[in-house]
Amino acid sequence: MKIRLEGATLGYGEAPVLSEVNFSQQRGERVVLLGPSGAGKSTLLMAIHAQLAGASRVALVPQDGGLVPQLSVRRNVYMGRLDDHGAARNLGALIYLRRPIRDEIDAILARLGLQDHVRRPVEALSGGQRQRTAVGRAFYRGGDIIVADEPVSAVDGVQARQIIEMIRDRFDTALLALHDVDLARAFATRIVGLRDGRIRFDGPAEAIDRRQIDALYA
């Protein structure tokens, strides 16, 4: 697993969103990106995901969930391992999921409080239920690292804390964008503050003080 950006410029068209970015992450670190809307958190996350993809197994929770609305919760979770199987098996899984697979998926969904929704199409779910489905897919996938873009923004505070704890228990290495500063502090070993496309601070969670964080959002 190698995460290293040196002097990177990241963006979508002509104008860069992030310039001269230096960022690296070691195995075992839980890094949280903080910063106001538009600071560049998603841009940085997706650049790192692109760097990891192929070389490492990454569990991804994209900001928009990336779910297939017409398919059931269970099948959306199954998608987490789509690339472990051939096309024939995946096509078959659209019609029938074998018992051991179903049981494994359902156990994850139960831990996320979705046991009563496993057969429902994602399009019939609430925003928070969808978000938990996307998290479930990442758990089912597993891997060397989880990269998650505001994975608990649509659930209530109690659920958010539970899900963040589940992420911590399941993945040694994590890179998350979060809005909730207290949650970030509880989870992270390291906090990176972004504002206007620049990294304003980057250090051990316990060394980052409230003033630095408030300045991001001022």
Ligand SMILES: Nc1ncnc2c1ncn2[C@@H]1O[C@H](COP(=O)(O)OP(=O)(O)OP(=O)(O)O)[C@@H](O)[C@H]1O
């Ligand atoms: N697909 C895109 N095409 C062009 N510009 C984009 C695209 N996605 C994001 N941007 C721009 O890049 C900048 C940073 O956006 P980004 O999504 O990385 O911020 P963020 O910190 O994740 O914000 P939020 O907390 O609102 O998700 C913004 O100015 C945004 O308008």
